[in-house]
Amino acid sequence: xxxxxxxxxxxxxxxxxxxxxxxxxxxxxxxxxxxxxxxxxxxxxxxxxxxxxxxxxxxxxxxxxxxxxxxxxxxxxxxxxxxxxxxxxxxxxxxxxxxxxxxxxxxxxxxxxxxxxxxxxxxxxxxxxxxxxxxxxxxxxxxxxxxxxxxxxxxxxxxxxxxxxxxxxxxxxxxxxxxxxxxxxxxxxxxxxxxxxxxxxxxxxxxxxxxxxxxxxxxxxxxxxxxxxxxxxxxxxxxxxxxxxxxxxxxxxxxxxxxxxxxx
Amino acid sequence: xxxxxxxxxxxxxxxxxxxxxxxxxxxxxxxxxxxxxxxxxxxxxxxxxxxxxxxxxxxxxxxxxxxxxxxxxxxxxxxxxxxxxxxxxxxxxxxxxxxxxxxxxxxxxxxxxxxxxxxxxxxxxxxxxxxxxxxxxxxxxxxxxxxxxxxxxxxxxxxxxxxxxxxxxxxxxxxxxxxxxxxxxxxxxxxxxxxxxxxxxxxxxxxxxxxxxxxxxxxxxxxxxxxxxxxxxxxxxxxxxxxxxxxxxxxxxxxxxxxxxxxxxx
Numbered sequence: 001x002x003x004x005x006x007x008x009x010x011x012x013x014x015x016x017x018x019x020x021x022x023x024x025x026x027x028x029x030x031x032x033x034x035x036x037x038x039x040x041x042x043x044x045x046x047x048x049x050x051x052x053x054x055x056x057x058x059x060x061x062x063x064x065x066x067x068x069x070x071x072x073x074x075x076x077x078x079x080x081x082x083x084x085x086x087x088x089x090x091x092x093x094x095x096x097x098x099x100x101x102x103x104x105x106x107x108x109x110x111x112x113x114x115x116x117x118x119x120x121x122x123x124x125x126x127x128x129x130x131x132x133x134x135x136x137x138x139x140x141x142x143x144x145x146x147x148x149x150x151x152x153x154x155x156x157x158x159x160x161x162x163x164x165x166x167x168x169x170x171x172x173x174x175x176x177x178x179x180x181x182x183x184x185x186x187x188x189x190x191x192x193x194x195x196x197x198x199x200x201x202x203x204x205x206x207x208x209x210x211x212x213x214x215x216x217x218x219x220x221x222x223x224x225x226x227x228x229x230x231x232x233x234x235x236x237x238x239x240x241x242x243x244x245x246x247x248x249x250x251x252x253x254x255x256x257x258x259x260x261x262x263x264x
Numbered sequence: 265x266x267x268x269x270x271x272x273x274x275x276x277x278x279x280x281x282x283x284x285x286x287x288x289x290x291x292x293x294x295x296x297x298x299x300x301x302x303x304x305x306x307x308x309x310x311x312x313x314x315x316x317x318x319x320x321x322x323x324x325x326x327x328x329x330x331x332x333x334x335x336x337x338x339x340x341x342x343x344x345x346x347x348x349x350x351x352x353x354x355x356x357x358x359x360x361x362x363x364x365x366x367x368x369x370x371x372x373x374x375x376x377x378x379x380x381x382x383x384x385x386x387x388x389x390x391x392x393x394x395x396x397x398x399x400x401x402x403x404x405x406x407x408x409x410x411x412x413x414x415x416x417x418x419x420x421x422x423x424x425x426x427x428x429x430x431x432x433x434x435x436x437x438x439x440x441x442x443x444x445x446x447x448x449x450x451x452x453x454x455x456x457x458x459x460x461x462x463x464x465x466x467x468x469x470x471x472x473x474x475x476x477x478x479x480x481x482x483x484x485x486x487x488x489x490x491x492x493x494x495x496x497x498x499x500x501x502x503x504x505x506x507x508x509x510x511x512x513x514x515x516x517x518x519x520x521x522x523x524x525x526x527x528x529x530x
Contacts, residue, residue, distance in 0.1 A: 006433070006434050006435045007434065008347060008350045008438060009347055009350050009355075010347060011343040011347030012346075012348045012351050012355060013347065014340060014343060014344070015341065015347070015348075015359065015405065015409070016344070016359055018340055018401075018405070019359065019363065020362070022378060022381075022398055022399070022401075022402045024362060026378045026380065026381035027365070029380050029385055030377040030380055030381075033380060033384075077280075080273045081273060081277050084270045084273060084274055085274075089267055089270045089274075090270075095517050095521075098513055098517060099278065102509060102510065102513050103282070103285070104459075105459045105509045105512075105513070106505050106506055106509050107462055107463055107479050107480060107505060108463055108465075108480070109479065109480045109483035109484055110479070110483060110498065110501060111284070111285065113483060113487070113498060113499070113502065114284035114288040114499075114502055115284040116487075117284070117287075117288060117291075117298070117299045118283070118284045118299070120298070120299075121298075121299055121300045140281070140284070143277075143280075143281065193368070197368075200370070201370040201371070201372045201373075202372075203372075204465050204480075204484055207484060207487070207488075208484065208487050217370065217466075220372050220373070221372070221469075224376060224379070224469075224470060229380055229384050232380075233380060236373045236376050240369070240373060243368055243369060243373075246368075247368055
């Protein structure tokens with residue numbers, strides 16, 4: 001019997017091959033281009049010069065400052081909203097979360113166009129406050145991505161834990177810092193990772209508000225326009241290493257948190 | 265937290281999220297070229313939006329691309345999830361690991377890496393649209409996988425076994441028993457793929473044919489200086505997209521209310 005037999009396991013093959021060809025291979029090629037020179041020789045000079053070039057370091061620092069600002073503001077705005085939607089006055093109105101997530105599905109360049117018009121009206125000229133406008137537009141763009149994971153993590157939180165805190169004599173600030181915040185750490189982390197990286201790399205927002213300072217993503221964009229594949233790949237490789245590092249750390253924290261939950 | 269304080273926070277954040285788009289929608293129905301200056305009512309922007317050839321081509325192109333990419337992603341991702349679910353732990357872990365890469369990776373890096381691989385290294389022609397479709401599919405499929413997998417895990421496996429015992433072939437059992445049970449995951453994966461493709465700027469920039477524009481690349485180019493009529497026609501496009509998204513979300517919510525609540529995911 002040599003007849004072909006269908007097995008559900010085989011269904012994974014097309015996707016596995018696709019992932020290897022179009023996800024893994026391109027990243028390997030980027031690593032190769034990033035660490036070779038024009039002649040194809042292995043070289044770390046580009047890599048070393050990135051970290052000694054003050055202009056590049058300036059770009060890295062500027063991206064980090066923007067990313068930290070945007071992430072912190074998003075967190076400060078999103079946490080109360082997520083808490084109120086999950087455990088507060090709006091907890092029973094289940095579809096209310098949708099209202100906060102909905103803007104995410106409108107094209108982000110169109111949304112920023114809308115906000116830009118408002119900012120132009122308020123400020124007269126966008127060019128006066130490039131940094132502030134960038135931060136406002138990014139917060140506007142990324143806020144739903146922060147609310148969502150926070151909400152998911154806060155709805156799972158057992159309300160009796162909060163009540164137990166009050167019964168044991170704690171006031172709201174104490175319950176918040178000792179019970180609610182620690183139990184929502186996984187949500188905070190996944191929200192932060194969804195906002196931090198785009199804030200470091202989404203240079204379109206800067207372009208749209210006429211902020212001509214570079215962030216990490218702008219470097220890739222400008223090397224792409226000047227056909228400098230080696231340097232473009234190098235920046236991608238550096239970002240990749242940064243992302244890998246970030247993922248490992250956040251996985252550690254989240255799995256540690258989950259481990260602690262099991263013990264209770 | 266006090267009641268009034270809670271209402272205030274909710275409404276302030278809602279105002280921040282919605283006022284810009286609502287104000288722009290209002291002005292899209294006037295003849296003014298900047299907000300703040302009220303002119304008379306006009307549907308000129310909507311006429312431009314649907315008659316100007318460049319705008320029509322851009323909208324049609326973006327939509328067709330999104331549908332093609334979402335269909336391929338749904339096929340690849342659903343089949344991949346089903347296959348991985350029944351495979352050995354090692355295979356499943358490998359797929360899961362690779363699947364996570366485009367999810368956590370920055371879109372700039374995903375787009376640039378595929379451009380380097382397919383266009384620079386393999387000399388593939390951008391004008392064939394193949395790099396663009398492949399690259400957007402690489403971005404969207406992981407999200408389909410992630411929305412189908414939880415459905416498989418919740419599924420009652422004994423139904424599949426029962427179908428086999430009652431004489432189904434594995435392929436029939438898959439089509440008649442497994443797929444209906446994971447359908448909600450497939451549908452939400454499809455919707456996610458559509459919105460990711462419609463939203464994408466970076467992957468399109470690095471892999472698209474030079475003359476082809478998606479909404480995002482078109483809008484960004486328009487901010488670098490476009491005719492005023494085009495600029496205000498894009499306000500009309502924002503309004504149209506806003507109304508469509510609200511309608512789809514409301515329809516989905518009504519349907520969900522009928523079938524009971526379910527977990528939200530991106």
